[in-house]
Amino acid sequence: MSTETGGGIGNVDPYRVGLYAVLVGMAAFYLTPIESGLVTSFKTNTAVVETAPFAPPGGSGLTTEKWQAAVDALLRGMGNSLLYAVPATILSAFFGSITAYGLTITNWRMRYKAPLLALFVAGIFIPYQAVLVPLSQFWAQIAPLEEWLSFLWAAGINNDYVGILELIVTHVAYGIPICTILFRSYYKNISTEMVESARLDGATLRRVYRRIVFPLSTPMFAVVLIYQFTQIWNDLLFTLILVATESSAAAPVVLILAGLGQSLEGQDFGLRMAGAFFAALPTLAVYIMFGEEFAEGVAT
Amino acid sequence: MSRIFRRLRRILPGERSESDDEAWSATSETSSGAARTDGGVVSDSSTRGGTVDRLTGAVDDRLGQDFVESLPFWLPAFLLVGLFVYGAIFWNLLISLTDYEGFAQAPNYGNLDFEMYVRAATDSGAVTAAVNTVILLLAFTLATLALGLALAILIDRGIRFENTFRTIYLLPMSLSFVVTAQFWLWMYNYNNGVVNILLGTFGVGPIDWIGNQQIVLWAVIFALMWQFSGYAMVVYLAGLRAIPTEHYEAAKVDGASTLKMYWRVIVPQLKSATIGAAVVLMVFALKAFDFLYSLNANYRPPNGADILATKMVREAYSNQNWAYGAALAIILFAMALSVIGPYLAYQFRRGNL
Numbered sequence A: 001m002s003t004e005t006g007g008g009i010g011n012v013d014p015y016r017v018g019l020y021a022v023l024v025g026m027a028a029f030y031l032t033p034i035e036s037g038l039v040t041s042f043k044t045n046t047a048v049v050e051t052a053p054f055a056p057p058g059g060s061g062l063t064t065e066k067w068q069a070a071v072d073a074l075l076r077g078m079g080n081s082l083l084y085a086v087p088a089t090i091l092s093a094f095f096g097s098i099t100a101y102g103l104t105i106t107n108w109r110m111r112y113k114a115p116l117l118a119l120f121v122a123g124i125f126i127p128y129q130a131v132l133v134p135l136s137q138f139w140a141q142i143a144p145l146e147e148w149l150s151f152l153w154a155a156g157i158n159n160d161y162v163g164i165l166e167l168i169v170t171h172v173a174y175g176i177p178i179c180t181i182l183f184r185s186y187y188k189n190i191s192t193e194m195v196e197s198a199r200l201d202g203a204t205l206r207r208v209y210r211r212i213v214f215p216l217s218t219p220m221f222a223v224v225l226i227y228q229f230t231q232i233w234n235d236l237l238f239t240l241i242l243v244a245t246e247s248s249a250a251a252p253v254v255l256i257l258a259g260l261g262q263s264l265e266g267q268d269f270g271l272r273m274a275g276a277f278f279a280a281l282p283t284l285a286v287y288i289m290f291g292e293e294f295a296e297g298v299a300t
Numbered sequence B: 001m002s003r004i005f006r007r008l009r010r011i012l013p014g015e016r017s018e019s020d021d022e023a024w025s026a027t028s029e030t031s032s033g034a035a036r037t038d039g040g041v042v043s044d045s046s047t048r049g050g051t052v053d054r055l056t057g058a059v060d061d062r063l064g065q066d067f068v069e070s071l072p073f074w075l076p077a078f079l080l081v082g083l084f085v086y087g088a089i090f091w092n093l094l095i096s097l098t099d100y101e102g103f104a105q106a107p108n109y110g111n112l113d114f115e116m117y118v119r120a121a122t123d124s125g126a127v128t129a130a131v132n133t134v135i136l137l138l139a140f141t142l143a144t145l146a147l148g149l150a151l152a153i154l155i156d157r158g159i160r161f162e163n164t165f166r167t168i169y170l171l172p173m174s175l176s177f178v179v180t181a182q183f184w185l186w187m188y189n190y191n192n193g194v195v196n197i198l199l200g201t202f203g204v205g206p207i208d209w210i211g212n213q214q215i216v217l218w219a220v221i222f223a224l225m226w227q228f229s230g231y232a233m234v235v236y237l238a239g240l241r242a243i244p245t246e247h248y249e250a251a252k253v254d255g256a257s258t259l260k261m262y263w264r265v266i267v268p269q270l271k272s273a274t275i276g277a278a279v280v281l282m283v284f285a286l287k288a289f290d291f292l293y294s295l296n297a298n299y300r301p302p303n304g305a306d307i308l309a310t311k312m313v314r315e316a317y318s319n320q321n322w323a324y325g326a327a328l329a330i331i332l333f334a335m336a337l338s339v340i341g342p343y344l345a346y347q348f349r350r351g352n353l
Helices: A014-040 A045-050 A065-104 A110-124 A129-142 A150-154 A159-187 A193-200 A205-216 A218-234 A237-242 A253-258 A269-289 A291-299 B002-011 B051-060 B065-096 B115-122 B124-155 B162-174 B177-187 B194-201 B216-241 B245-253 B258-286 B289-296 B308-318 B322-349
Strands: none
Touching: A014 A269, A014 B124, A014 B162, A014 B177, A014 B194, A014 B216, A045 A269, A065 A110, A065 A159, A065 A205, A065 A218, A065 A253, A065 A269, A065 B065, A110 A159, A110 B065, A110 B322, A129 A237, A129 B065, A129 B308, A129 B322, A159 A218, A159 A237, A159 B065, A193 A205, A205 B065, A218 A253, A218 A269, A218 A291, A218 B177, A237 A253, A237 B289, A237 B308, A253 A269, A253 B177, A253 B289, A269 A291, A269 B162, A269 B177, A291 B162, A291 B216, B065 B322, B115 B124, B115 B322, B124 B162, B124 B216, B124 B258, B124 B308, B124 B322, B162 B216, B177 B194, B177 B216, B177 B289, B216 B258, B216 B289, B245 B258, B258 B322, B289 B308, B308 B322
């Protein structure tokens, strides 16, 4: 691999130079929107108009005011997003793991498992629009949490938070298919020697899962948790339907961000960019720290 | 009994396919016809002919105790998915046959007809949205696949800093539609956006990317390509890495040019990667609702970029035309199904289900 790249200045290969030029050019393509957003988030309104969008703010154009405003507007939303994203991520990963185990490592016939798996796979690709109206009906009529939990609202909890509970259940239900398939592709390849002998020794399926399969799944749990957290954190549609308004006390960060910095006088791009970065911080941090696992999750 | 047979089968050669971990994205070219096991269970119809398998099959036909014992593991998820996904789709179909609208408590299921579908067919807005959906689906998927393949080939040519380039190319994928919509709204800004300033240096423009109905859809497609081409790259990279190096060498020995080698030898072997990535990308395109919503932060996307996903949500949640929204959702679902159905059949034939 390094034979071609190892040359000194004396033997520059024009082909390699071209290759790197293209790669760097593409890197610029992917980074420019992010870079110009970042510099804009530190500019005053005057500087936003007067300087080039990708140029850093100079002197009096530099301000952290937009970031302060964005943090003020979004901090509550960050907390709300964590409130449903974390439990929904963990629960959907757990369900995915045990479902994949029940459908992969256990010994009942594949002829019956395949249709079940097909249902899970198809579930990944359902456009959510196809379930929205029934979903609203479900939470309004079949499972009216707002009524069931009225003792909580009576105890002083804001009843906007019913939306958070609905989001958890909804995200778990719609996250199970992808989690199951991710775990399944992993379980197909783990050696089943230990599982087999444990079964021969009379261990129950539950014991096998707890003692053997669960510990073996740790790397895949990392992948699935990262993937699911990103998906749930980033999703707007369900929050829009279940929490509805950005002024709600339980409004998640994406919902507030979608309307941030807009007014009749025009758009405050400095504020919008600062908000976009602040809202993206958790998934960006996850991506930068666990890039490999993230790539594995999206590629599967 | 069956356990003994399973152990027996494990010792037989050619048991496991090596590349199953990529089964959903790429590769496994080598294993399409090979016998495979799923933790010791026959998983592929093509292996049913073997004597040992037939014997186990007979034993397992009684659905041994493992079936009952495994119920608690998959049944809860199955019920949740059954209720929330498949039950909801069926319910949605029912609602689309009613004329449910406004703030009524529940739809009236007494009088079912296809009125809402007729309305969709005669609503020019819905037809435009459907056409836009197809354009978005095809143009976005093709462009993203092409760019992803090009990036994968470039990165696969033994370069330095491979990880850095890969990380940068995949970075937008970690951002939400809402965030990328903010970035591109700024990129496309008429007076101060990067796109118009760059074009201005070539004497072009400025162009009103978001406001012009003729081009806004293409501007959206380009932004979505920016966000997801890294994904296509990752899938293709996995596919490229699974191709044995002999194939490259053989092509070189035959005197094929680099371009010819890729076009004739390498790209045809990426078929399953292409299919897998294309299906996922089309699903992302169907979900582009978040992006379009955020461009305006209301239920109405920019004129000219209305797709079925946005129109459905607007009709149902902004105009309270629940039944009509449900009908549009079924049309969108049918579109998705026409992509997913063949894909599932393809995966089933390859023994991946």
